[in-house]
Amino acid sequence: MAQARIVANPKIMMGKPTVAGTRITVELILEKLAAGETVDRILKSHPSLTEEGVRAAIGFAAAVLSADVVYPMEQAPA
Numbered sequence: 001m002a003q004a005r006i007v008a009n010p011k012i013m014m015g016k017p018t019v020a021g022t023r024i025t026v027e028l029i030l031e032k033l034a035a036g037e038t039v040d041r042i043l044k045s046h047p048s049l050t051e052e053g054v055r056a057a058i059g060f061a062a063a064v065l066s067a068d069v070v071y072p073m074e075q076a077p078a
Contacts, residue, residue, distance in 0.1 A: 004056075005019060005020050005052065005056035006018070006019065006026060006057065006060040007020045013025050017057075017060060019053035019054075019056065019057060020053075021048070022048045022053070024046055024048070024049050030058070030061055033058075039051060039054050042054060
């Protein structure tokens with residue numbers, strides 16, 4: 001299961017979800033992808049990270065967002 005690669009420890013990165021065995025947060029991976037970085041570039045920047053770790057981070061984020069939670073969002077001015 002990909003999510004087993006994602007862990008949260010209050011003593012590591014303030015408890016944010018990280019890729020197991022690293023201090024690389026799911027948040028960091030998503031921010032880099034959203035900014036247009038490729039997976040290859042992320043992997044080169046973080047040698048301890050694997051492609052499976054990146055996929056696990058994306059899968060974890062998708063699972064979290066699939067929960068029945070309403071996220072209020074401000075409407076952008078027209």
